[in-house]
Amino acid sequence: MFTGKYKIADKVIEVTSIYEKVHDYCKGYETDEQADFSVAITPEDIKSEKEKSDSEYSYEGLPLPNFSDDLLEETAVYRKMAEKTPAFDTVVFHGSVIAVDGHGFLFTAKSGTGKSTHTALWREYLGDKAVMVNDDKPMLKITDNGVIAYGTPYNGKHHLGCNMSVPLKAICIITRGEKNSIVRIDKSEAYAMLLQQVYRPQDPLQMAKTLKLVDKLAENVELYKLACNMDIEAAEVAYNAMKG
Incomplete structure (x- = not known):
């Protein structure tokens, strides 16, 4: 067994794993501070992740993947973290967060729509002013005084992101269109997508807490x-509308 402690979204998580690769994945987040909570992986957790993965690929009509056990364990660690973070007013969100001039902008969309492509356009358009926080699964701490977006080790297939935090100014839902246009929307228009993109815990109490946090996030x-x-113009249109 392998054990390490990592500070993610200002909480210290002790991770006990079967394989060492999990701890390579979490490099850059190491800490010696006292743990706020712990996660431990069992062979049953890895088996469960394989079953979930096979089921998803079968549903999509795709060939079953041959993920290694250590890769499946990384997903199991992520899932166990995400199950526990709502207790700390924090959720895992599927999206791409970029920071510009001390403000965070989160882009989310249905899979394949191009949220990562869009944040790449922001980096092209704004240069060094734009910093990737996380390109896949940032954590959002949601309080009455605002929302803070955090980088996590789970930063997408291109590993774009870093161990940093930024106040979240806006969430933008991306759709495909021939022309670039952006509009402000209200909570009722955004809620379904927010709920779809947030990690939804299996535990009923944590799920109830997550629903309250999504409400507060939208507000x-x-x-x-x-x-x-x-096109690069998409970044210009979005940035000029959202920067305030």
Whole structure:
């Protein structure tokens, strides 16, 4: 067994794993501080992740993947973390967060729509002013005084992101469109997508807490919908509308 402690979203998590690769994945987040909570992986957890993965691929009509046990364990660690973070007013969110001038902007969309492509356009358009916080699964700490977005080790297939935090100014839902246009939307228009993209715990109490946090999230950040064609102009249109 392998054990390490990592500080993610200002909480210290002690991780006990079967394989060492999990701890390589979490490099850059190490700490010696006292743990706020712990997760431990069993062979049953890895088996469960394989079953979930096979089921998802079968549903999509795709060939079953041959993920290694240590890769499945990484997913199991992520899932166990995400199950526990709502107790600390924090959720895992599927999206891409970029920081500009001390403000965070989160882009989310249905899979394959192009949220990572869009944040790449922001980096092209804004240069060094734009910093990737996390390109896949940031954590959001949601309080009455605002929302803070945090980088996590779970930063997408291109590993874009870093161990940093930023106040979240806005969430933007991306759709495909021939012309680039952006509009401000209200909570009712955004809620279904927010709920779809947040990690939804299996534990009923933590799920109830997550629903309350999603409500508070929608009330504490600006909400937008962007239709874009993935041209560099899309970044210009989005940035100028959202920067305030």
